[in-house]
Amino acid sequence: MCKERILIVEDEPKLVKLLREILTASGFDVLSTGKGKNAIEIVALEQPDLLLLDVVLSGKMDGYDVARRVSEFSDVPIIMLTAKARESDLLRGFGAGVDDYITKPFNSKELLARIRAVLKRSKQPANESKESVIECGDLFIDIARRRVSLSGKEVKLTRTEFNLLMELAKSLDQVVTHEQLLVSIWGPEYRNDIDYLRAFIRYLRKKLETDPASPKLILTSQGVGYMLASPEN
Secondary structure, eight states: OOOOEEEEEOSOHHHHHHHHHHHHHTTOEEEEESBHHHHHHHHHHHOOSEEEEESOOBSSOOHHHHHHHHHTTOOOOEEEEESOOOHHHHHHHHHTTOOEEEESSOOHHHHHHHHHHHHHHHHSOOOOOSOSEEEETTEEEETTTTEEEETTEEEOOOHHHHHHHHHHHTTTTSOEEHHHHHHHHTOGGGTTOHHHHHHHHHHHHHHHOSSTTSOSSEEEETTTEEEEOOOOO
16 A cells, blocks of 8 residues: 655754654655745655645745645645644635644644544545535536536635535535534534634635625624525525
8 A cells, every 4th residue: 555645845954854753653655845846846746645834935935835836736735834823824825725734833643633634635525415516696516527606707616615615505595503514624623623614714705705794605603603595586
C-alpha cells in the first residue's frame, strides 16, 4: 500500500525538521520546500495527497497566494499553518481554497488529527442525493457534475463549499443545526468549531447572494443553524 505523501511548505528549518519527524513517524512520505513558486511546481509534478502550508513564506508569494494558485489546477487538500486564526483570516484562507487551519504553537496529536480528518474528507464521495439536480429559484445544483450555477452563470465553489451547500440543499427550507453541518462536512472532531462554519457561510453568501449583508437564500436561525430557502412565490 502506497504511503500518503504530504508536502510541507515552510521556510523555518527547525519547524520543517519537527514536522518531518512527526509525519514520517506516523507513516507519511514527506516533501518540503520553503518557496511558494517551488511548492506550485511540486504539486503539479508530484501530486501530493495533502499540502501543509505556512502563511508567511520567503519570496514574493505568501501562503494565500500559493493556495489560490494551487486550487486553480488541483483538488489537493490544504491545511494552513498560522500564528493567528481570526475570522477574517479564515475567510481569506477559505476563499483561496484552504480546507483547514492549525494555529501555532500546536501539538503533534492535534496536527495528526487534523491531517487525518482532512485526508478522510478529501476521499469521501459527494453527498448522496436521490435527485440528480436541485433547483432553488435561480440557483441550480448539478450533483453528478458537482457544478453550481446562478441565473445561468456558473459559480466556482471549492470542494468544501460545494459539500456545505449540498448539505443545506438536502434539507431545503429546513433549518440544519450547526452541529449537524459541522459533523457532516468536517467530521465529529469539529462539532464545536462554529467559527469555521460561520466563515464558510459568509463566503458562500458572497458567491451566491445579491446582497450578502441581507441574505435571501442562506438564512440564519440564530443560535441554531442555517437554512437554504426557496424564493417566495
